[in-house]
Amino acid sequence: MAESKGPDESIYSKVAHDQVDPRHYGAVAMPIYQNSLFAFENHESFDLAMRDVLSATVYSRGNNPTVSYLESRIAELEQGEQARCFASGMAAIASTLHALLKSGDHVVCVKQAYGPTREFLNEMSERYLVEVTYVDGSRLSDFEQALRPNTRIIYLESPTSGLFQLQDLEGVAKLAKKAGVLTLIDSSWATPCFQRPLTLGIDVVLHSMTKYLSGHSDCLGGVAVGQASIMNRIGNKGYMLFGGIMTAHTASLMIRGLRTLPLRMERHQKSGLAIAAYLEDHPLVNRVNHPGLQSHPQHALSRKQLDGYGSLFSFESKLPVPVMKRWADSLRYFRIGVSWGGYESLVTVGATPDERNPDGGNPSVVRLYIGLEDTAELIGDLEQAWLAAANEPLEPHKPDETQELAR
Ligand SMILES: Cc1ncc(COP(=O)(O)O)c(C=O)c1O
Incomplete structure (x- = not known):
């Protein structure tokens, strides 16, 4: 980090x-x-x-x-x-x-x-x-x-x-x-x-x-x-x-x-980076898209033109989208919803039409917004959701979910 x-x-x-x-x-x-x-x-x-x-x-x-x-x-x-x-x-x-x-x-x-x-x-x-x-x-x-x-x-x-x-x-x-x-x-x-x-x-x-x-x-x-x-x-x-x-x-x-903007931004940045680093080390995560991580392909540019980092970022999971949606359902602190920038942590699974770029985008992206809650509790929340997801049987996809995966 x-x-x-x-x-x-x-x-x-x-x-x-x-x-x-x-x-x-x-x-x-x-x-x-x-x-x-x-x-x-x-x-x-x-x-x-x-x-x-x-x-x-x-x-x-x-x-x-x-x-x-x-x-x-x-x-x-x-x-x-x-x-x-x-x-x-x-x-x-x-x-x-x-x-x-x-x-x-x-x-x-x-x-x-x-x-x-x-x-x-x-x-x-x-x-x-x-x-x-x-x-x-x-x-x-x-x-x-x-x-x-x-x-x-x-x-x-x-x-x-x-x-x-x-x-x-x-x-x-x-x-x-x-x-x-x-x-x-x-x-x-x-x-x-x-x-x-x-x-x-x-x-x-x-x-x-x-x-x-x-x-x-x-x-x-x-x-x-x-x-x-x-x-x-x-x-x-x-x-x-x-x-x-x-x-x-x-x-x-x-x-x-x-x-209170600078006060909030300091906290968002710290918590966002800590959670991005936690996810980067997670065995069920393929990659984390956060410019503050050294693994980000433009990390050097981020250091040149940014004085810090917002707490909205995304990651790609190794688990399929339907399982990740149930993963999101089992989160207790992260609420499911669009937008970001408030006090409350948020999650969405699968690129929304807004995020899907004209080339197709990647539907398996999970977007997290890190709010102002206790960082350790947020990590604990993610951890319990991973445990629940890892124990789930991989059911066959329902027709609408299959369609979603194909998009
Ligand atoms: C990056 C970005 N720009 C612009 C907007 C539009 O802002 P508003 O919803 O206030 O119209 C959003 C809203 O989600 C956004 O995420």
């Missing part, structure tokens, strides 16, 4: 320290501006505000003080100029792609990107004649070879959230800049604690804030961060035309989640 740097100490002050804002009576927690519109003392100030509805407080679909406070906090953590917060990660991703692409443009996207992201790009391709090339992305040459004169965007997700493959962010950013192409990355897994892609030359960072940034499995959200000029385009489309802005109430939950 590798040692990692962990979150930079300065991030603890960034999430805990606020400038005192006299408008809020010195309130230490940002109030929730639970209102749709803002009234003006006279028409002149109203007319002035209407010229910039993304900065002035006119209507909460363009700007809400609680949401814009959250945006300023995330921009600071990502070391970007501006952020735009959306109702979900997909709202942020789809609004960004839609705002930056037009018919005839070409996108290069990593094959293992989150399923609905690829579906959205495919939709853009069918309906708006945007061309899309999917690449493996583990070599720089994959991107170089895919570039065309009309390439507008390179879309990255590093690490990917099914098989945890990385892309060389600095390398891709350099070649994209040379070709005049924008680079976007879904960085939900690493959070700004462990990866700051803008400092490596990437243009736009995207997060599903539903995951680690909120951290409590109680709300949905997404964010795009980058240069103000790009963020204004995304805001104009995504907020004003699609109406995708995050609500003030959700922003307040997100602000609360951010306060």
